[in-house]
Each structure stands twice: as C-alpha cells, then as structure tokens.
Amino acid sequence: MSSKLHFHSIVSGLKDLIDCGDNGTEEQINVLKAIALGIFKIPIEAYNNLESINQQQLAKVVVEPFIRRRYIQLAVMLELCRHPKSHQQLSKLESSAEELGLNGNALTVCRKMIDMSALEATTDYIRRYKQYFLVLQEQHGPEAFNHEGGRQYDESFFQTLDSFSIMSPGSLGREFFNFYERNGMHLPSRTSINPGYYVCHDMNHVIAGYEPTGIGEICLGAFKLSMNDCDANWMASMTNFLIHEAGVFKPGKSAQYEPLGVDGDPFDGLNGKQGVMTLKGAPEMLADALERGTKCNNDFSTMDHIEMATVPLKEVREKYNVVPPLMSVADASIHW
Incomplete structure (x- = not known):
C-alpha cells in the first residue's frame, strides 16, 4: 500500500474521530490541518476534499502496528485539544483503539480525566508515569540507585554541572548553563528532586x-x-500535553507534580476553555516538531549528555542530524 493512501486514510480517520456533531472544534481542526499539511504533505485542495472514514474502515486500511500506534497517538493529542472534554469523543477514541487492537496508559488517562477530579487524575497519572522516570534520567556515572528507585549521582556529577558556566562558549555544557540563566532557573543540585531527570530533559531542550x-x-x-x-517518550509527550494543553496538573515545587484547577476542564489562566494549541502558529510548530524528530539519525534523548558537555552544540546537532525548528509567532523564544 502506498504511503499516500496511508496518509489520506489517517487524516480521514482523524476527521471522523474529532467530529462530535460539529466537525471538530476550531482548535482541533487547526491542529489536524497542520498535521495533514506539515507532516503528510497533503496539498490543501486534497485535504479539503478528503471525506471522513469511520474507525472500522480505517482499521481495514491501516494494518501496520507502528502506523496504528502513531494514529492513536495523534488521536489522543487531538482529543486533549477539545475543550470542554466530551464523553462522545472519548467513546470514539476508545472504539478506535479497540478496532486497532491498541490500549495503554494514554487511553486510561483520557478516560480518568472525565471520570475523576483533577486531584484523582493527577495522582493516577503520576503513578503511571513514575515507572518511566529511570529511563528518562541522565545516564551518567555508576549505576547506583536511591531508596525511591531513582538514579543516584555522585559528587563528580554535580561538580561537572557547576563547571558548565566556565566551559567554552558554544559547548553543550555552556549552552545548558545559558539555557538556565536566560530562563531564570537554578541548575539542578544535590538537593533537587530528581536532578537527573531534569538534566536529561533540559539537555534535550x-x-x-x-x-x-x-x-x-x-x-x-x-x-x-x-x-x-x-x-x-510517549508518556513524556503526554505529560506536556496534560500540563500545557489539558491543564490537569502543573510541575510542583515540593512535589513532582501538583493538581491544577477544578473538576471538568481545569485549564488555569485561559478560563478553562483553551489550551496552548490555540496560540497562532502553535499547530504548525507541533507538526514541525513531529517531522523534525523523524529526521534524526539516532536518539540523543537518553545519551550521556554530561560526557558530551565539552563538545560544541553545533557538532552535537550535526552528529544527530537535528535540523532547525520552525520559527513561529506562537513562540518567539526559540533558541537556535
């Protein structure tokens, strides 16, 4: 089966999925359009003429496991872009997953966002996400673990972090220090919660x-x-959507995450009606990010970044084929 047919089928299936009698919300339609044009390179005329297909039809056309998985990932992202949440949309999402033979934490989280309070949904999500913390921590130094099962870092780890400010301009370590400085953040320290998680996460930034x-x-x-x-990585991506789009919880200071808002649609700051993807240019940035990731020739996200700290950032990007991001009015702070 040709890639073109795959792409058209995916978009047609997603058109059906977001339609709860309204063809999808304006936000969902904008995100789907950006995905269709930006990732699948479907011409605008062809996109406008694509008819919806139901999830049973989609399952007959899309049979490859990795494409089915990506379809559900995009479906979950679009589901989280509906405000307020819809039982009908959730039901369609779950039916689609059943047709495709998929399940997992992401679908469970979507269900609990409707059935539970913000506090209950947050608590449940943290429990599910914790099992991935170790994988997402900085892979540096001997494999020693603390009493909570997280990675234990020795004194040399923090001494290296402290040295980033005096590393050569343009080096990965110096750029990491600059990232923290220009954003008004303190470097992870011996007293930080999960310092290895944040070092790894922010090195990726x-x-x-x-x-x-x-x-x-x-x-x-x-x-x-x-x-x-x-x-x-799927759960980490979900975390970002739950914080900045769904607004269910936020990064905490005394705890790893804290529940946010009230029952229903608790996005804080936008009256519970909008998420980040409503920003002008944000859907295009999301599509661009999904495409940029596919162009990398290897995964740098969990490498030993500390070991690479003295290497020029430019060389690190060239090694992994990290192409420049889309500059957009949705975020003027992109640093490249």
Missing part, C-alpha cells in the same frame, strides 16, 4: 532548540516521540 515555554514543552515531547517512539 538545548539540543532540540526549544525553550521551556508551553508550546516549547509540547514540541520537545513530540520531537522526542518521533525520534524514538518508545513508551517512555
């Missing part, structure tokens, strides 16, 4: 070129997911 804004976080998650479609 630096290499990919996204700043820690709402759309920057969502784009980084999408980029990593396309670079390496593993369960850990």
Whole structure:
C-alpha cells in the first residue's frame, strides 16, 4: 500500500474521530490541518476534499502496528485539544483503539480525566508515569540507585554541572548553563528532586532548540516521540500535553507534580476553555516538531549528555542530524 493512501486514510480517520456533531472544534481542526499539511504533505485542495472514514474502515486500511500506534497517538493529542472534554469523543477514541487492537496508559488517562477530579487524575497519572522516570534520567556515572528507585549521582556529577558556566562558549555544557540563566532557573543540585531527570530533559531542550515555554514543552515531547517512539517518550509527550494543553496538573515545587484547577476542564489562566494549541502558529510548530524528530539519525534523548558537555552544540546537532525548528509567532523564544 502506498504511503499516500496511508496518509489520506489517517487524516480521514482523524476527521471522523474529532467530529462530535460539529466537525471538530476550531482548535482541533487547526491542529489536524497542520498535521495533514506539515507532516503528510497533503496539498490543501486534497485535504479539503478528503471525506471522513469511520474507525472500522480505517482499521481495514491501516494494518501496520507502528502506523496504528502513531494514529492513536495523534488521536489522543487531538482529543486533549477539545475543550470542554466530551464523553462522545472519548467513546470514539476508545472504539478506535479497540478496532486497532491498541490500549495503554494514554487511553486510561483520557478516560480518568472525565471520570475523576483533577486531584484523582493527577495522582493516577503520576503513578503511571513514575515507572518511566529511570529511563528518562541522565545516564551518567555508576549505576547506583536511591531508596525511591531513582538514579543516584555522585559528587563528580554535580561538580561537572557547576563547571558548565566556565566551559567554552558554544559547548553543550555552556549552552545548558545559558539555557538556565536566560530562563531564570537554578541548575539542578544535590538537593533537587530528581536532578537527573531534569538534566536529561533540559539537555534535550538545548539540543532540540526549544525553550521551556508551553508550546516549547509540547514540541520537545513530540520531537522526542518521533525520534524514538518508545513508551517512555510517549508518556513524556503526554505529560506536556496534560500540563500545557489539558491543564490537569502543573510541575510542583515540593512535589513532582501538583493538581491544577477544578473538576471538568481545569485549564488555569485561559478560563478553562483553551489550551496552548490555540496560540497562532502553535499547530504548525507541533507538526514541525513531529517531522523534525523523524529526521534524526539516532536518539540523543537518553545519551550521556554530561560526557558530551565539552563538545560544541553545533557538532552535537550535526552528529544527530537535528535540523532547525520552525520559527513561529506562537513562540518567539526559540533558541537556535
């Protein structure tokens, strides 16, 4: 089966999925259009003329496991872009997953967002996400673990972090320090919660070129997911959507994450009606991030970044074929 037919079928299936009697919300339609044009390169005329196909039809056309998985990932992202949440949309999403023979934490999270309070949904999600923390931590130094099962870092790890400020201009370590400085953040330290998680996460920010804004976080998650479609990256991408699009919880100071808002649609700051993907240019940035990740020739997300700290960032990007990101009015802070 040709790629063109695959792409058209995916978009047609997603058109059906977001339609709850309204053809999808304006936000969902904009995101889907950006995906169709930006990732699948479907001409605008062809996109406008594509008819919806139901999920049973889609399952007959799309049989490859990795394409089915990507379809459900895009479907979940689009589901999280509906405000307020819809039982009808969730039902269609779950039916689609059943037709495609897929399940997993992401679908369970979507269900619990409707059935539970923000506090309950947050608690459940953290429990599910914790199993991936170890994979997403900085892979540096001896494999020693703390009492919570996280990676234990020795004194040399933190001494190296402290040295980033005096490393050569343009080096990965120096750019990491600059990333923290220009965003008003303190470097992870011996007293930080999960320092290895944040070092790894923010090294990825630096290499990919996204700043820690709402759309920057969502784009980084999408980029990593396309670079390496593993369960850990899928859950990390979901985390970004749940924080910055669905608004169910936020990064905490005393705890790893804290619930946000009230029952229903608890997005804080936009009256519970909008998420980051409503920003002008944000859907195009998301599509671009998904495409950029596929162009990388290897996965740099969980490499030993500390070991590479003295290497020029330019060389790191060239080694992994990290191409420049789309500059958009949705986020003027992209650093490249």
